[in-house]
Amino acid sequence: MKYDWLNDYLLNKRGVTKDLQADWNWIRYHIGGKMFAAVCLEWETNKPYYITLKLEPAEGDFLRSQYEDIIPGYYMNKVHWNSIKPDGNVPDDLLKDLLDKSYELILGSFSKKKQREILELSCCGTECKKCSFYGNMCKGCNECLGKVFHAPAGRACPIYECSVKSKKLRNCSQCAELPCTIWRETKDPQLSEEAFEKNVEERVNNLKS
Known part of the structure; x- marks a missing residue:
């Protein structure tokens, strides 16, 4: 995965926890016990094949039309969640911005x-x-x-x-x-x-x- 900064970037956010969902082989990142991002791993190699995060539906639709490496959420609600290929052409700064927005969306769901x-x-x-x-x-x-x-x-x-x-x-x-x-x-x-x-x-x- 070319985004080798991702794990540290997410764990440096206040209140974030991390676990491995063994049944799916997903590394999940949570805020307040709710997932806001995940790295989906291949079973044989444990190599990342998707980075999944949440966006406002309109923004998700727009980004999918602009980047072939952004697709509807893999095994997630495809209106709200989006998956990004970890070796694709999505710029680092854009991915950081999308991760920030996903974090804020989930955090904002609490009182x-x-x-x-x-x-x-x-x-x-x-x-x-x-x-x-x-x-x-x-x-x-x-x-x-x-x-x-x-x-x-x-x-x-x-x-x-x-x-x-x-x-x-x-x-x-x-x-x-x-x-x-x-x-x-x-x-x-x-x-x-x-x-x-x-x-x-x-x-x-x-x-x-």
Whole structure:
């Protein structure tokens, strides 16, 4: 298979797990327990013969008309799933884009709250379980619906109020203003400007990973 980057690319996505469906000889990639991509292997050689992923029906139809190496999903719903020949002429960048879209389609099938739980991120990109206050002073943003230890008494954090309650987003990655003025206004006063900017960069990277 010429796309030798595929396994690492998919496993580097947040929340992705991998297994082998032995009855089919398929390597499957899941998000939240649902498959979003698969590499179908030949029985005799274990050589990949299809990469299968999910797309919006209209986009799948269009791509099949443009690339002979993209066909209706092999042993899958042929309206929603598409299979790509692993030694064909589909450009690497296009395949990465299609894998990204499949990942987002499956992730988007869950509730917004469940999506944040699967990604193990707060709406602002904080990995709550790595926070020194987690488990003692705070149960984490997703668990307490934004009413974290540093939020105003009885209220959710302003970032949670904006992204989740007001804009109905999964998290701030879906907002064009990332990182916005609310992020600046909720700066931890104990952090230096340099440390805060590093923290913002880390959270943005978490949200975009």
